[in-house]
Amino acid sequence: MTNPTPSPKATPPSTHPAIQWFATFAIRFAPLGGSLGILGSFLWNQEWFNALLMFPPTVATTIWAGYSKSFLENIGKRSETWGEHNSNIFANWVEQSARTLARIVTKPExxxxxxxxxxxxxxxxxxxxxxxxxxxxxxxxxxxxxxxxxxxxxxxxxxxxxxxxxxxxxxxxxxxxxxxxxxxxxxxxxxxxxxxxxxxxxxxxxxxxxxxxxxxxxxxxxxxxxxxxxxxxxxxxxxxxxxxxxxxxxxxxxxxxxxxxxxxxxxxxxxxxxxxxxxxxxxxxxxxxxxxxxxxxxxxxxxxxxxxxxxxxxxxxxxxxxxxxxxxxxxxxxxxxxxQEFKPEQWQRFIHQWFLCTERGRRADSDRNITTVKSAAEDRANALIAQIEAPERPDLAEMATNPLMLSMLTSWYQFYHTKTLPRYRAELYGSIIKMQLKDRPEAKGVELPLPLKDSRRVLQWLAMAMQANKTL
CATH class of the missing domain: 3.40.50.300 (P-loop containing nucleotide triphosphate hydrolases)
Structure with missing residues (x-):
């Protein structure tokens, strides 16, 4: 019985000769072309000093063009073996990194x-x-x-x-x-x-x-x-x-x-x-x-x-x-x-940050026009700060030391941005209640079950009951 003739071992296809020639040509002569181009430009414009400085690099690249021919032929043969070995190492590294990343991403924490x-x-x-x-x-x-x-x-x-x-x-x-x-x-x-x-x-x-x-x-x-x-x-x-x-x-x-x-x-x-x-x-x-x-x-x-x-x-x-x-x-x-209660530098910082955020949110393309946005936010923040610091309004300055009250102040001013803050605490509370129970719902198209007058009565009875039960 005759043994079948073994088929020749398959060899990986080599790079196309034209591509290989072009790559070798580029490596050998690209530096020379660049240095010659720069040297020629200096000579054309009669920049003799720069041309003199460029002459040594041009000589060096000319030497490289000759040296690189035999160098590239020899290195090309060995690079095929190196490339196969290093590609395996690289593939293993990528696979290991992917597994590590997957463990990190899916970590319970x-x-x-x-x-x-x-x-x-x-x-x-x-x-x-x-x-x-x-x-x-x-x-x-x-x-x-x-x-x-x-x-x-x-x-x-x-x-x-x-x-x-x-x-x-x-x-x-x-x-x-x-x-x-x-x-x-x-x-x-x-x-x-x-x-x-x-x-x-x-x-x-x-x-x-x-x-x-x-x-x-x-x-x-x-x-x-x-x-x-x-x-x-x-x-x-x-x-x-x-x-x-x-x-x-x-x-x-x-x-x-x-x-x-x-x-x-x-x-x-x-x-x-x-x-x-x-x-x-x-x-x-x-x-x-x-x-x-x-x-x-x-x-x-x-x-x-x-x-x-x-x-x-x-x-x-x-x-x-x-x-x-x-x-x-x-x-x-x-x-x-x-x-501790807010100091002036704290509540002023909050107001500036608040208005910068709100202005960025309500103005189109704010990131591209950030200078304009910051200027508008600065103006509104300074206007509110001036009202709070007014000597005739000590209640407002006291309210600003409480972060929650300060948030209510800024929200009120943001909604009624063309108005002046109420002078007294009771007036401001009444305005905030009106904003929450009437003006804002109306602005959002929300229909409430009770008119503002009746809603206030309900809140008054609720506040009295909570105060009596010491839950307020």
Whole structure:
């Protein structure tokens, strides 16, 4: 039986001779052509000095043209082998990079952080409907913090001697305090107290957004995964005898209500593992919004979570009375700070940022005409600031120290931009109510069930009832 004749081994097709010749020609003579062209230009224009300077490079490129012929012939033969080897290396690198990128993109924290970020991207104000909801990053003004009580647990006289520059200051920022946690763990168990409208919730949203946006590095703080829990949403659940623990609350309740949270599937025990490793910054907002009868149970739940997962950072916000009179087990929190009222430079900065954002939003092609936009925003901001600073209007300057009241002032002025602010607080409140219950709905074509007069009566009775029940 005759063996079949083996077929010759297939060889990869070589480059077309014409293409190969052209490439070799270009490599050899392109430098010469460029140098000759420049030299000829200088000679034509009688620029003798430049021509003299150009003569050595021209000689060098002439030598290259001769040298490169044999060099390229030899290197071309070897390059085929090198090219095959290096292309394999490059292909393996691309494949490995793709796998690494896929692992990064699908990492559980990345999917969660995107959802948490969406929940904090806008400057939403609870209980106050704004005409234009701006991006938080564009209008946020850092709050001034100060220690509420020097004798709060371990933050007492001992730390006062060690870190007086922090304990005595009244212009601390939240990032300065969080930066201290590795050396001063007390700041990892922090209570932030403030009056209503002073920006407690906005501050926590700013922290969460900064971590989610991966811009926390500029503040030189440790990496943490932010978890922002609103007690007004969950206090009734947490007050129950069979309340879920923190990992269950995160997985089954917190993540699903985030924008896009229902569309992601987190690995089993992801939250528990994160907390056990100490990778979370747990921010619990609004203890004063918990019903008085349930505050003991809710504070007990939070204390238990801090005991179970001690490696994590915890921040609680509340109004002063809600925390001081209703929180059981205050020793679990090691530091207490208070939010200070806005200083003039703060509320002026807010007004300028506010009007720059609104002008950019309402003017066509604002990015290309940013100079005009900035000028218009500057004029409107300065006009409002002048009214607030007028000596005959002390109530307006006082209102501007409260971030919520300041937002209402700017919203009112934005809507009635051709008018003068009411002189007194009561008049301004009445104007704001009129804007919210009549003028704005009419401008948007929304039909309300009650006329303005009747709506005001309902609000008056509601305010009286809330004041009587001490819920206002």
């Amino acid at each position: 990345v999917r969660y952080l995107e959802c948490q970020k969406r929940d904090c991207v806008y400057n939403d104000i609870e209980g106050y409907e704004q005409r234009n909801v701006l991006l938080l990053r564009d209008v946020f003004v850092p709050l001034r913090l100060t220690h509420a009580d020097y004798a709060c647990g371990p933050m007492g006289s001992g730390n006062l001697r060690r870190t007086p520059e922090l304990l005595l200051r009244e212009d601390l920022t939240i990032w300065e305090l969080l930066r201290q946690v590795p050396r001063r763990p007390d700041y990892g168990r922090m209570v932030i107290l403030a009056k209503g409208g002073y920006g407690k919730t906005t501050l926590l949203r700013h922290i969460a957004y900064t971590y989610c946006e991966q811009t926390y590095r500029k503040f030189k703080v440790l990496l943490k995964v932010p978890v922002l829990i609103y007690l007004r949403r969950w206090w009734n659940l947490l007050a129950q005898a069979d309340a879920p623990d923190l990992p269950t609350l995160m997985t089954d309740h917190h993540i699903p209500v985030l924008p896009g949270g229902k569309d992601i599937t987190m690995p089993v025990d992801w939250a528990k593992t994160l907390l056990e490793q100490g990778g979370a910054l747990v921010m619990v907002d609004g203890f004063d919004e918990v019903a008085e009868a349930q505050r003991t149970a809710v504070s007990g739940w939070l204390n238990q979570q801090m005991q179970w997962y001690p490696k994590n950072w915890f921040i609680l916000t509340s109004r002063h009375d809600g925390y001081n009179q209703g929180y059981e087990g205050k020793h679990h929190f090691k530091s207490t700070v208070s939010v």
